[in-house]
Structures are given as C-alpha cells and as structure tokens.
Amino acid sequence: MEQYILSLDQGTSSSRAIVFDRKGQICSMAQREFPQYFPKPGWVEHNPHEIWSSQASVIAEAISAIDINGLNIAGIGITNQRETTIVWDRETEEPVYNAIVWQDRRTSEYCDRLKADGQTEYIRERTGLIIDAYFSATKIKWILDNVPGARKRAEQGKLMFGTVDSWLTWRLTRGEVHVTDVSNASRTMLFNIHTLQWDEDLLKLFDIPASMMPEVKSSSEVYGATKTTIFAHKVPIAGIAGDQQAALFGQMCVEPGSVKNTYGTGCFLLMNSGEKPIASKNNLLTTVAWKIGDKVNYALEGSIFVGGSVVQWLRDGLGIIRSSSEVEALAASVPDTNGVYFVPALTGLAAPHWDQYARGTISGISRGTTAAHIARAALEGIAYQTLDIVGAMQRDAGITLLELKVDGGAARNNLLMQFQSDLLGTKVIRPRVTETTALGAAYLAGLAVGYWGSIAEIEEQWQAEHIFEPTEERTQIDKAITGWEDAVRRVLHTEN
Ligand code: G3P
Numbered sequence: 001m002e003q004y005i006l007s008l009d010q011g012t013s014s015s016r017a018i019v020f021d022r023k024g025q026i027c028s029m030a031q032r033e034f035p036q037y038f039p040k041p042g043w044v045e046h047n048p049h050e051i052w053s054s055q056a057s058v059i060a061e062a063i064s065a066i067d068i069n070g071l072n073i074a075g076i077g078i079t080n081q082r083e084t085t086i087v088w089d090r091e092t093e094e095p096v097y098n099a100i101v102w103q104d105r106r107t108s109e110y111c112d113r114l115k116a117d118g119q120t121e122y123i124r125e126r127t128g129l130i131i132d133a134y135f136s137a138t139k140i141k142w143i144l145d146n147v148p149g150a151r152k153r154a155e156q157g158k159l160m161f162g163t164v165d166s167w168l169t170w171r172l173t174r175g176e177v178h179v180t181d182v183s184n185a186s187r188t189m190l191f192n193i194h195t196l197q198w199d200e201d202l203l204k205l206f207d208i209p210a211s212m213m214p215e216v217k218s219s220s221e222v223y224g225a226t227k228t229t230i231f232a233h234k235v236p237i238a239g240i241a242g243d244q245q246a247a248l249f250g251q252m253c254v255e256p257g258s259v260k261n262t263y264g265t266g267c268f269l270l271m272n273s274g275e276k277p278i279a280s281k282n283n284l285l286t287t288v289a290w291k292i293g294d295k296v297n298y299a300l301e302g303s304i305f306v307g308g309s310v311v312q313w314l315r316d317g318l319g320i321i322r323s324s325s326e327v328e329a330l331a332a333s334v335p336d337t338n339g340v341y342f343v344p345a346l347t348g349l350a351a352p353h354w355d356q357y358a359r360g361t362i363s364g365i366s367r368g369t370t371a372a373h374i375a376r377a378a379l380e381g382i383a384y385q386t387l388d389i390v391g392a393m394q395r396d397a398g399i400t401l402l403e404l405k406v407d408g409g410a411a412r413n414n415l416l417m418q419f420q421s422d423l424l425g426t427k428v429i430r431p432r433v434t435e436t437t438a439l440g441a442a443y444l445a446g447l448a449v450g451y452w453g454s455i456a457e458i459e460e461q462w463q464a465e466h467i468f469e470p471t472e473e474r475t476q477i478d479k480a481i482t483g484w485e486d487a488v489r490r491v492l493h494t495e496n
Helices: 048-065 108-116 120-127 136-146 150-155 164-172 200-205 243-250 309-318 324-332 371-397 414-424 436-448 455-459 474-491
Strands: 004-010 014-020 026-033 073-080 086-089 159-162 179-181 215-217 220-225 236-242 259-263 267-274 285-292 295-304 341-343 361-363 403-407 427-431 464-468
Touching (some): 004 436, 014 048, 026 048, 073 243, 073 436, 086 136, 086 150, 086 164, 150 159, 159 164, 164 179, 179 236, 220 436, 236 243, 243 259, 243 295, 259 371, 267 285, 267 371, 309 324, 341 474, 361 474, 371 474, 414 427, 414 474
Parallel strands (some): 004 073, 259 403
Antiparallel strands (some): 004 014, 086 159, 427 464
C-alpha cells in the first residue's frame, strides 16, 4: 500500500494540510482561512476551537482528495504559528480564553516594566530572546491575571498551557499527549535554551505554575498516535517544529551558515548556527532550530512583523489594488520609486530595532508620485528590512552571506526577489517546492518513522526553481540604501 507523510501547517491566517510522497512532492493540499478577532486596538485573538476545526477539516479534505486513509499515512508532522498562547482546562478541554496571537501587543507595557527592572540581559542569556510582547510568557501571565478564577485553577493543576502544536497534538490524541518540541518551547521566553528545560526562575518571575507546561520533546520522534475519527486508524504523530524552523529544515539549511527567508505575513530570516547558540550583539534572536536524536541545532533569527501583509494593506487599507496579485504589475509599471520610501512599521518594528511604538511612514512623496510608486516602495520596504537583518546577522556571526534561499507567498513575486538580490548583492534562490514550512515538518516526521533514511537522502531531493542574480549598478543601490536608512531613522520612536 502506497505510503505518504501528512503535514499540518497551522499558520496565522489559515490552516493547511499537505500530503507528501517519498520524493517530497505535493500529492494533495487543502487550505482554510479562519476568523481573526481584534477586540481592542493592538489585540489579536483566535478561537482555539476554530483553529482545530479548520485544521481537522483540511486534513479530511486533503486525504479524501486522493482517496487515502490513515493506513496510507506513515506519519504526521505538525508545524505552526509560533508563540500564540492557549490555556485550557485539563478535564473539560475547554480553553479558558481565546488564543492570544503572537502579533498581540496587550502586554507591551508590562514588557517595558521588565526592561526598566533590568531583566533584559538575564532573560536574553537564558532564553536567547529580547523582552517583547511577541513571546508567550507575558501572554500566559495575562490570562492567569485577567480571566476570573484562572490563576487559582492553574495553581490547583487544573489548567494546561500550549502553543498551537501542543493544542493540536492534544486534540489529535484526545487528551493523551501534552507535549511541545524544543523549537516551539524556545519561543515562550520560559525555556532555557542551554539546558533545554523549562526555566524554574523564569516560571517564578512570570508567576506561571510549572504544572501547566507541556513536556518538551525533540522535533523528530513519535509523540503518540491519533485517536480522532478523522483517520479511523492510529497514525503516529512524529514531527513537530515551529513554522520558521520547519521552513529552515524544509529549505535544507542544515549546514551552519546557511540562511533562508520566508516572506509570509511577516518575514522571518533564519541562519543555522550549528550545534552552538550564537549570542546576538545586534538585536537578533537566538533560538533552537530543531533537535533530531541527540543533536540540537540552533539558529539566529531576524523577525520582521510586516512583510507580505503590507500588500494586504495596499489592498484593504489604501485601496490601490483589488487583489494582492495585482501588486507586481502595478509596481513594475514604473522603473523605480521616484524617491518614495515606505517603512512598513504598521505594528511596530521588530528586529533589529525592536521599537514597539514605531509606526509606518511613506516619505519622499512629490507631485509626480503615483500609486505605482507607492506599490513599488511597499515591496522594496520588505526587501530593505531583510537587508537590515542580513547586516545584523553578518556582524553577529562574522560571515558573509553568499546566497539566500527564499519561500513563502511573496517569494513568488519576481520583482521583489530581483530587487532583494540587487540589494544584497547575492544570489536569491527559490526552490521548486515553495511549501517549505510544511515540507520541513514532513521531513522531520518522515525521518522519525524511517520513511526517509537520513538527512543526506533528503538533501538530494532539494531543487532550485529560479536563481535571481544581482544586476543593478552598486553605486545606485548604495545611494538607495542611504535613503532607506534615513527613512527608518525618522520612524524610530525609541533608541535601543
Ligand atoms: O513567529 C510567528 C510566526 O511563526 C508566524 O508565521 O507564517 O503563521 O505568519 P506565519
């Protein structure tokens, strides 16, 4: 009987299920968007039941589309939007509050107080992270402090915490397995990335009972088997990784120094730093990439909050395009931005500035400026932010970037990719399978169940679809970069 790997990619705006074959090719794919809730400015929530039901429905759709069932699935890999925080009741399985999404800024002021209390270095040393509302710790604390009765029930051991991977595993196993993997754990701000354990001092600092926390496992092993009726047979859940780390693996950035950038809602640039964590001096994050067997790989990460979502804003906010796919043609209708810069700090600036109060600007507007110049400046803003991260990463790691592997929705935009290559002065490589996040989770699961024999075997499958080479005159590019740096200086609200 033909065997496949099923990958679940639970992202910020949609849930996907993809069936891969032994060659790492997509055999079937289903995707469903689910509602986003914005109860107050800066707050972003998901309903955990809607996360689960959207995921469950795409699983059913993807497997029935090619007429397979649980017996055909050798293993399931889970990859997910990271940091998003869910707290639920151990007995009833009922979440005590909506999922607080990674983008949610409600705990920003509490983070400011932690910084003022001098906790920055202490937290960075242990977790590799910069104090920010982005990570799970302050979101869990907010739930315990604000949902009536939650703290008491947590102290009685009645509540459980999980990132989305934990929640899905819990639902798929019908409450038998409460786990997460090292890559997701490293985004909570509660995980010691050196000992690979929950950090008791940090749990105390944030007032979070240890009994809530999932067991931390490697990224590639059998955690348990499905018990849901979707499959009718028990299928091993065998791989878990946060979506950006999964994409790093799916791009086969397995050698130290290899780098990928995912152009999704945000942009996340990760460099494999090998078996040793690199402490950043340039405001990047040190994070766990994955653990396979006994081997742990670390990564340096530059997180950009607004990437492809700036195109949504051009569509929904500014109304200069009707669909996202129109942006490339509009931007390409002019040869340059005519001096316009768009710094897309719509929800603050993340790496390397970490200014949660910065807001977006469009500068350099003149009488000759058109919608096309603004569209082009918006795309270029994504590439400039990536350039800033690469600069910080090169300084941290003492390396020179030779090539950048790219994926995510906006990586299909040729204009953006060409500009990225011109800016960086390096090759930009787009793979044949751009669903690298799901592919990475599939590989992790497939390795655990012996579907693929080794990483070396998988590496042979990886193929480029398009390689962009720098074409622009360097002096022109350097001049443009100086203009971008000026534009960024104007939006910064605080100095780091
Ligand atoms: O850290 C947040 C990241 O994991 C979200 O990714 O692709 O769901 O926007 P995405």
